[in-house]
Amino acid sequence: MSNRVYIFDTTLRDGEQSPGVSLNRNEKLEIARQLARLGVDIIEAGFPITSSGDFEAVKTIAREVRGVTVAGLARTNFADIDRAWEAVKHADQPRIHTFIATSDIHLKHKLRMSGEQVIEAAVAGIKRARGYTSDVEFSAEDASRSELNFLCRVVEAAIAAGATTINIPDTVGYATPDEFAEFIRSIMNNVRGIEKVILSIHCHDDLGLAVSNSLAAVLAGARQVEGAINGIGERAGNASIEEIVMALYTRRDRYGLETGINTEEIYRTSKLVSKLTGMEIQPNKAVVGKNAFAHESGIHQDGVLKERTTYEIMNPTMVGIAHGNLVLGKHSGRHAFRSRLVELGFALNEQELNKAFARFKDLADRKKEITDQDLEAIVENEIRKVPPTYELAYLHISSGTTVVPTATVGLNHGEELLEEAACGNGPVDAICKAVDKIAGYNCRLYSWSINAITGGKDALGEVTLRIAENNSERLYMGRGISTDILESSARAYINAVNKMIYEKKNQNNDK
Ligand SMILES: CC(=O)SCCNC(=O)CCNC(=O)[C@H](O)C(C)(C)COP(=O)(O)OP(=O)(O)OC[C@H]1O[C@@H](n2cnc3c(N)ncnc32)[C@H](O)[C@@H]1OP(=O)(O)O
Numbered sequence: 001m002s003n004r005v006y007i008f009d010t011t012l013r014d015g016e017q018s019p020g021v022s023l024n025r026n027e028k029l030e031i032a033r034q035l036a037r038l039g040v041d042i043i044e045a046g047f048p049i050t051s052s053g054d055f056e057a058v059k060t061i062a063r064e065v066r067g068v069t070v071a072g073l074a075r076t077n078f079a080d081i082d083r084a085w086e087a088v089k090h091a092d093q094p095r096i097h098t099f100i101a102t103s104d105i106h107l108k109h110k111l112r113m114s115g116e117q118v119i120e121a122a123v124a125g126i127k128r129a130r131g132y133t134s135d136v137e138f139s140a141e142d143a144s145r146s147e148l149n150f151l152c153r154v155v156e157a158a159i160a161a162g163a164t165t166i167n168i169p170d171t172v173g174y175a176t177p178d179e180f181a182e183f184i185r186s187i188m189n190n191v192r193g194i195e196k197v198i199l200s201i202h203c204h205d206d207l208g209l210a211v212s213n214s215l216a217a218v219l220a221g222a223r224q225v226e227g228a229i230n231g232i233g234e235r236a237g238n239a240s241i242e243e244i245v246m247a248l249y250t251r252r253d254r255y256g257l258e259t260g261i262n263t264e265e266i267y268r269t270s271k272l273v274s275k276l277t278g279m280e281i282q283p284n285k286a287v288v289g290k291n292a293f294a295h296e297s298g299i300h301q302d303g304v305l306k307e308r309t310t311y312e313i314m315n316p317t318m319v320g321i322a323h324g325n326l327v328l329g330k331h332s333g334r335h336a337f338r339s340r341l342v343e344l345g346f347a348l349n350e351q352e353l354n355k356a357f358a359r360f361k362d363l364a365d366r367k368k369e370i371t372d373q374d375l376e377a378i379v380e381n382e383i384r385k386v387p388p389t390y391e392l393a394y395l396h397i398s399s400g401t402t403v404v405p406t407a408t409v410g411l412n413h414g415e416e417l418l419e420e421a422a423c424g425n426g427p428v429d430a431i432c433k434a435v436d437k438i439a440g441y442n443c444r445l446y447s448w449s450i451n452a453i454t455g456g457k458d459a460l461g462e463v464t465l466r467i468a469e470n471n472s473e474r475l476y477m478g479r480g481i482s483t484d485i486l487e488s489s490a491r492a493y494i495n496a497v498n499k500m501i502y503e504k505k506n507q508n509n510d511k
């Protein structure tokens with residue numbers, strides 16, 4: 001048996017069946033192009049009878065995305081099959097994918113057909129499709145809940161009618177891995193002609209088992225896996241392509257199976273699908289989640305810094321993520337802390353490091369995640385504390401929808417109180433201009449951001465900003481905290497100006 005596993009991507013068909021998702025033609029085309037770069041073998045581009053929009057999207061993909069099989073889904077009736085063919089016929093390798101349910105529950109309640117009628121419909125549909133193309137996939141919908149002997153009869157008839165791929169879906173995500181593997185083995189052992197076709201599986205995630213069931217089936221002998229990027233799809237979704245691919249890749253040591261996927265395109269594909277479908281990726285999602293390669297606790301961070309493989313079974317670059325990250329938080333230790341400071345360009349001695357680390361742990365108790373800006377602030381405010389040339393004495397703001405924003409600022413400069421007023425485009429701009437007038441500088445604001453340190457209406461707002469003199473690129477970061485965000489802004493701006501003055505003074509002393 002070949003060790004090559006074919007990847008059938010149904011992001012644009014079953015994936016689009018996710019509640020709330022509707023992709024237009026251009027969006028589908030953009031995703032299809034990316035799927036081709038990813039290296040999937042088959043793109044199921046849509047269900048052409050569904051709407052003229054879907055028909056046009058499948059047709060466009062078939063015409064424009066080369067070097068890949070493009071499939072269109074169809075029920076077994078001729079109208080669906082004819083429409084699917086019209087849509088895919090210009091593809092490099094067109095495939096018609098036709099399906100009908102085989103479980104008692106579907107026959108009795110949904111199709112209201114007998115078993116013989118289902119076999120007849122399947123055979124007729126496949127023959128119709130074979131009249132158009134030599135690449136015909138047949139799916140026995142709800143196969144995993146079907147009576148095995150009947151399913152084997154349907155599959156045998158489908159092969160005899162000309163199907164080249166036989167798909168066994170776990171349509172409602174009911175199977176469990178060992179049971180599904182056994183089911184696949186039974187089909188392989190009982191269906192005449194099964195060795196002539198590619199045996200495929202299509203698993204749903206209702207019990208969170210779609211990937212496990214898919215892998216179990218592959219290990220039992222299936223050689224095509226159907227799934228969707230990010231695991232999107234009807235209800236709880238489909239098996240996630242990226243998880244299956246990375247499981248096969250990572251465990252090739254044990255199973256020796258291969259896909260044609262260019263794994264470095266995985267992350268980009270996942271991001272694109274998430275962006276265009278509007279379906280966010282949960283942070284702890286395997287392979288592509290924000291936290292998939294993030295390490296938060298000190299012991300793990302220390303291990304990863306010493307040797308990445310201590311806590312990483314995949315290299316993030318393998319899936320197209322530039323590098324993993326060490327998230328600094330209250331569980332982090334000195335090794336990770338020092339390493340991030342070095343990355344930020346700070347070389348602290350042991351005493352400074354200990355002092356900064358204690359301050360960091362303090363802050364980490366109050367904040368969920370410590371950012372690079374927090375670290376810069378710790379070092380600059382705590383370790384390289386500058387003497388305050390100016391300190392805020394008072395602040396008065398006049399602002400609103402009908403007045404020009406004006407700020408009056410009083411700054412203590414030693415024993416002196418210096419006062420100035422200025423107008424600006426907004427109150428923050430007015431504050432900065434008033435401070436500039438007092439300090440005798442002309443600065444521009446590069447960035448300004450606010451972060452609520454505590455919750456509720458009286459939350460402490462922490463403003464972090466960066467300024468530079470008008471004729472210089474040297475940036476100074478300032479930080480200010482208050483329950484009033486304009487006061488936080490004033491304090492942050494004054495803090496940055498003080499740093500600038502201090503640095504200039506020291507440079508002059510050095511000369
Ligand atoms: C498991 C899966 O994911 S299957 C794919 C699911 N995807 C979709 O349904 C795509 C979106 N669907 C649609 O736009 C519409 O349902 C259409 C265009 C496909 C059909 O619309 P309608 O003709 O109005 O039929 P409706 O959806 O209400 O009912 C489905 C009909 O197809 C029949 N049917 C269902 N599956 C099959 C099949 N594989 N082969 C033949 N007939 C089938 C049903 O028995 C029902 O027939 P009935 O009208 O005689 O009772």
Ligand SMILES: CC(C)C(=O)C(=O)O
Pocket residue numbers: 014099139140141142167169170171172202204
């Ligand atoms: C059409 C088939 C493959 C399907 O989507 C399912 O059974 O879930």
